[in-house]
Amino acid sequence: xxxxxxxxxEVNGETVARTIEPRMSLADFLREELELTxxxxxxxxxxxxACLVLxxxxxxxxxxxxxxxxxxxxxxxxxxxxxxxxxxxIQEAFHNNNALQCGFCTTGMLVTAHxxxxxxxxLSREEIRDGLSGNYCRCTGYQAIVNSIETVAQARAVAxxxxxxxx
Amino acid sequence: xxxxxxxxxxxxxYIGRSVTRPNAKRLLTGKGRYVTDMKLPRMxxxxxxxxxxxxxxxxxxxxxxxLEVEGVHLVATGEDLAKLCKPWVGTLDHFHxxxxxxxxxxxxxxVVWAGQAVAAVVARSRAIAExxxxxxxxxxxxxxxxxxxxxxxxxxxxxxxxxxxxxxSFALKLxxxxxxxxFKDSAVVVEETFRFGRHTAVTxxxxxxxxDYNAAEEQLTVYHATQTPYQFQDLxxxxxxxxxxxxxxxxxxxxxxxxxxxxxxHEDMAVVGLSMMAGRPVKYTADRMESFLSDIHxxxxxxHASLAADASGSILGMKVDDVTAIGAxxxxxxxxxxxxNQVVRLMGxxxxxxxxxxxxxVVFQNKVQTSQYRAVGHPIACAVTEALMDDMARRVxxxxxxxxxxxxxTQDMYPYTSPTGYKFERLSHEECLKNLHDMMDxxxxxxxxxxxxxxxxYRGIGIAMFVEITNPSPAFYGVGGARISSQDGAIVKITxxxxxxxxxxxxxxxxxxxxxxxxIVAENLGVDRETVRVITGDTDVTPQGxxxxxxxxxxxxxxxxxxxxxxxxxxxxxxAGAILQAKPADLDMQNAQIVDAATGNIRMSLADVARISYxxxxxxxxxxxPQLTVAHHYSPRGYPFAFTNGVQGCHVEVxxxxxxxxxxxxxxxxxxxxxxxxxxVDEQVRGGAIQxxxxxxxxxxxxxxxxxxxxGSLADYLVPMALEMxxxxxxxxxxxxxxxxxxAKGCGEAGTAASSAAAIxxxxxxxxxxxxxxxxxxxxxxxxxxxxxxx
Ligand code: FES
Ligand code: FES
Numbered sequence: 001x002x003x004x005x006x007x008x009x010e011v012n013g014e015t016v017a018r019t020i021e022p023r024m025s026l027a028d029f030l031r032e033e034l035e036l037t038x039x040x041x042x043x044x045x046x047x048x049x050a051c052l053v054l055x056x057x058x059x060x061x062x063x064x065x066x067x068x069x070x071x072x073x074x075x076x077x078x079x080x081x082x083x084x085x086x087x088x089x090i091q092e093a094f095h096n097n098n099a100l101q102c103g104f105c106t107t108g109m110l111v112t113a114h115x116x117x118x119x120x121x122x123l124s125r126e127e128i129r130d131g132l133s134g135n136y137c138r139c140t141g142y143q144a145i146v147n148s149i150e151t152v153a154q155a156r157a158v159a160x161x162x163x164x165x166x167x
Numbered sequence: 168x169x170x171x172x173x174x175x176x177x178x179x180x181y182i183g184r185s186v187t188r189p190n191a192k193r194l195l196t197g198k199g200r201y202v203t204d205m206k207l208p209r210m211x212x213x214x215x216x217x218x219x220x221x222x223x224x225x226x227x228x229x230x231x232x233x234l235e236v237e238g239v240h241l242v243a244t245g246e247d248l249a250k251l252c253k254p255w256v257g258t259l260d261h262f263h264x265x266x267x268x269x270x271x272x273x274x275x276x277x278v279v280w281a282g283q284a285v286a287a288v289v290a291r292s293r294a295i296a297e298x299x300x301x302x303x304x305x306x307x308x309x310x311x312x313x314x315x316x317x318x319x320x321x322x323x324x325x326x327x328x329x330x331x332x333x334x335x336s337f338a339l340k341l342x343x344x345x346x347x348x349x350f351k352d353s354a355v356v357v358e359e360t361f362r363f364g365r366h367t368a369v370t371x372x373x374x375x376x377x378x379d380y381n382a383a384e385e386q387l388t389v390y391h392a393t394q395t396p397y398q399f400q401d402l403x404x405x406x407x408x409x410x411x412x413x414x415x416x417x418x419x420x421x422x423x424x425x426x427x428x429x430x431x432x433h434e435d436m437a438v439v440g441l442s443m444m445a446g447r448p449v450k451y452t453a454d455r456m457e458s459f460l461s462d463i464h465x466x467x468x469x470x471h472a473s474l475a476a477d478a479s480g481s482i483l484g485m486k487v488d489d490v491t492a493i494g495a496x497x498x499x500x501x502x503x504x505x506x507x508n509q510v511v512r513l514m515g516x517x518x519x520x521x522x523x524x525x526x527x528x529v530v531f532q533n534k535v536q537t538s539q540y541r542a543v544g545h546p547i548a549c550a551v552t553e554a555l556m557d558d559m560a561r562r563v564x565x566x567x568x569x570x571x572x573x574x575x576x577t578q579d580m581y582p583y584t585s586p587t588g589y590k591f592e593r594l595s596h597e598e599c600l601k602n603l604h605d606m607m608d609x610x611x612x613x614x615x616x617x618x619x620x621x622x623x624x625y626r627g628i629g630i631a632m633f634v635e636i637t638n639p640s641p642a643f644y645g646v647g648g649a650r651i652s653s654q655d656g657a658i659v660k661i662t663x664x665x666x667x668x669x670x671x672x673x674x675x676x677x678x679x680x681x682x683x684x685x686x687i688v689a690e691n692l693g694v695d696r697e698t699v700r701v702i703t704g705d706t707d708v709t710p711q712g713x714x715x716x717x718x719x720x721x722x723x724x725x726x727x728x729x730x731x732x733x734x735x736x737x738x739x740x741x742x743a744g745a746i747l748q749a750k751p752a753d754l755d756m757q758n759a760q761i762v763d764a765a766t767g768n769i770r771m772s773l774a775d776v777a778r779i780s781y782x783x784x785x786x787x788x789x790x791x792x793p794q795l796t797v798a799h800h801y802s803p804r805g806y807p808f809a810f811t812n813g814v815q816g817c818h819v820e821v822x823x824x825x826x827x828x829x830x831x832x833x834x835x836x837x838x839x840x841x842x843x844x845x846x847x848v849d850e851q852v853r854g855g856a857i858q859x860x861x862x863x864x865x866x867x868x869x870x871x872x873x874x875x876x877x878x879g880s881l882a883d884y885l886v887p888m889a890l891e892m893x894x895x896x897x898x899x900x901x902x903x904x905x906x907x908x909x910x911a912k913g914c915g916e917a918g919t920a921a922s923s924a925a926a927i928x929x930x931x932x933x934x935x936x937x938x939x940x941x942x943x944x945x946x947x948x949x950x951x952x953x954x955x956x957x958x
């Protein structure tokens with residue numbers, strides 16, 4: 001159909017180069033080309049948050065971006081965050097509180113939680129709920145998710161960890 | 168010793184404990200493997216050409232331009248697939264005179280809803296398939312569209328399925344006692360017409376399927392995001408004429424199902440045929456818009472009901488007229504009338520009146536099919552009953568708790584048969600009601616409500632009692648001729664190293680089935696639950712069974728695992744007895760050791776029993792056959808269903824200027840029998856409650872008069888989000904069923920069953936001082952403003 005174009009970007013710390021159709025979304029690129037299927041697609045229109053990834057450290061909807069727009073940029077997915085243990089405490093809290101059921105929304109939730117917690121100042125349940133307003137979960141009652149994020153926020157505050165910049 | 172130690176203090180005691188889910192770790196690291204993630208070698212992708220009209224004749228389908236597109240492998244029409252696939256009809260025998268028309272994967276001569284698939288394109292990529300689908304040229308001749316519940320039944324209405332001669336799929340009349348006399352003798356009658364909008368499941372993972380037909384072996388393998396793999400093994404086999412033993416259905420990680428992923432969908436059936444035609448694996452994933460158009464919708468009822476009571480508020484009788492519209496045909500294989508049937512049978516279920524009349528009319532319309540979705544029929548029956556109870560309370564001057572207290576079925580009345588024929592073994596209404604009252608701190612809420620009203624703040628408190636159907640026996644579908652299993656199977660084995668594997672027919676979609684099965688097996692075998700691996704969702708591997716529907720995972724699946732593990736333990740102790748020259752009855756298992764039952768002294772390890780059984784059976788006496796794998800199937804035999812019960816409370820604030828409602832609190836006291844893992848049950852109940860709140864406030868599939876779905880995207884169709892939802896307090900009362908040793912009943916639908924009802928009652932309580940009242944959900948701001956006289 002359309003001509004393919006070369007792109008190169010950093011994904012989870014590795015440089016990857018591919019030749020792709022310009023219409024391919026970043027989410028499809030990650031999932032289809034790189035087999036990083038932790039990034040999920042729930043709506044493909046920027047509403048549900050299942051596809052959130054970090055672009056140069058900021059959470060973006062991978063379904064709303066074309067892969068070509070990420071050319072030369074730095075992308076991190078839930079797989080990358082997991083490997084460098086950036087979200088280990090959040091994952092543990094989610095596990096302990098059963099803050100997931102089917103797990104489809106979960107990876108996007110973790111990216112949001114990571115970003116929210118990296119700001120280091122969010123503690124109230126209301127703020128956490130507000131911060132989750134771009135992430136739909138259809139299985140849980142959200143409560144265990146809120147509990148988990150709250151737990152990590154408190155634990156990190158106690159640990160006195162200097163709020164790290166969103167990475 | 169037994170006296171001082173709690174049961175949970177014993178080693179390997181897991182039943183009743185909030186343990187975490189082993190499989191959650193995988194999902195938390197992005198390593199879930201959903202059908203949407205899967206790719207097979209040489210796989211092709213399907214896209215569908217869908218009807219823009221809700222009702223039209225198909226005059227011609229021209230596929231030539233689409234076939235020209237580079238990368239397109241084939242384009243199939245309805246006729247092409249009709250040659251391969253036998254049609255299906257969504258009726259059940261026990262619904263006498265129920266009608267529906269035969270269905271095929273793709274429409275052949277006409278379309279009956281906007282979005283129905285007419286042709287399929289199979290190509291190298293989904294994008295190419297979509298491009299080519301746009302080039303398929305279908306000529307239609309529009310037909311009159313039937314969308315309205317009443318218009319469908321009017322004399323002279325266009326008939327959607329002319330071969331049936333009517334738009335009524337099914338009608339049912341239930342009558343018990345003398346309802347006319349009860350109404351005549353009553354002091355107070357309340358009546359109301361209720362409307363329940365269509366809504367839909369919105370699983371975060373859309374429907375997805377990969378069919379892989381291997382002609383050389385006549386083998387079909389289907390990776391299917393479904394909750395009922397065995398049902399689909401049967402259907403693919405029979406409708407495509409493939410030997411059942413050569414049909415393998417694999418359900419890996421499933422991203423939400425809620426009843427939506429157990430029905431037959433045209434596209435899914437088509438994909439099997441497309442793979443046969445292409446000779447290669449074919450994948451179809453619905454995009455979100457396709458999900459809204461073609462997933463089953465649910466509810467869509469108009470209920471007129473009345474309740475009669477004496478002057479003290481004791482209910483004497485109830486009359487219900489339910490009209491429900493199901494789309495252009497009944498879904499398969501469970502039919503679309505189960506919901507209506509349950510609505511008229513569950514009306515008034517917690518209460519003890521004897522005079523009842525229920526009328527049900529199930530009508531066709533030019534919309535997508537409605538069918539079973541979480542808490543089938545329960546929210547409708549519950550909302551109608553509970554709203555009328557509140558009306559009655561207002562009329563006779565009783566508090567909502569008090570009127571319920573006076574009317575519930577009490578402990579001395581069990582076993583109890585409802586006027587609609589449901590048999591309740593034992594429920595716990597009194598305890599639940601009392602507990603909810605305390606948990607909510609009801610008097611405080613009432614006081615606060617009064618104080619705030621003076622300041623122009625309108626808060627409301629609503630409660631709703633429910634009875635839920637779980638652990639269904641063959642009386643549910645089997646008797647109607649459906650090939651839907653009500654039994655489950657488990658295979659439990661000890662590995663040569665003394666670890667445990669359990670293959671079971673109930674599946675895992677995040678509710679924690681694998682975890683609770685692991686808990687049950689580990690406890691019975693006296694091993695660490697970490698050493699028990701539970702495997703689900705593959706018809707070639709796991710034993711045959713009903714899998715997941717109608718809340719049967721813990722109650723039936725759990726009991727199956729329980730009995731299988733017990734059998735296996737007997738076998739292990741038998742072998743160990745031979746080795747140790749002890750009576751099996753004197754031995755027990757604990758911490759993966761064979762111990763003396765009386766003293767707990769370790770005699771040998773389970774690993775040694777296994778090692779000897781598998782590798783040195785020559786050292787065993789010749790009459791000992793080491794059976795360290797057992798298979799067990801279990802089907803409910805006692806009561807046809809294990810009913811559960813509970814009561815929910817909802818606290819809201821209505822902004823009477825804007826019509827917006829804020830949910831301030833939610834409480835659930837519920838009884839699902841023996842609780843295997845409280846943490847999992849809690850969040851399951853919460854998730855269920857939130858789906859009911861979604862229905863109460865936001866969710867509605869809105870159609871135009873011409874049958875076009877107007878809000879088919881997640882931006883237009885509102886689902887509950889974290890900020891709008893409250894924390895939900897949950898309390899369990901445990902009344903185990905005596906029909907099983909485990910005693911567990913279902914809990915997956917309990918939350919959904921009553922939360923819309925509690926919400927309606929809360930909103931009506933809030934706006935009652937203004938003389939306003941609603942009886943339609945979702946209670947959108949616009950509808951509330953209208954009720955308040957603002958619009
Ligand atoms: S898939 Fe990107 S926000 Fe839903
Ligand atoms: S866990 Fe299933 S959508 Fe959130």
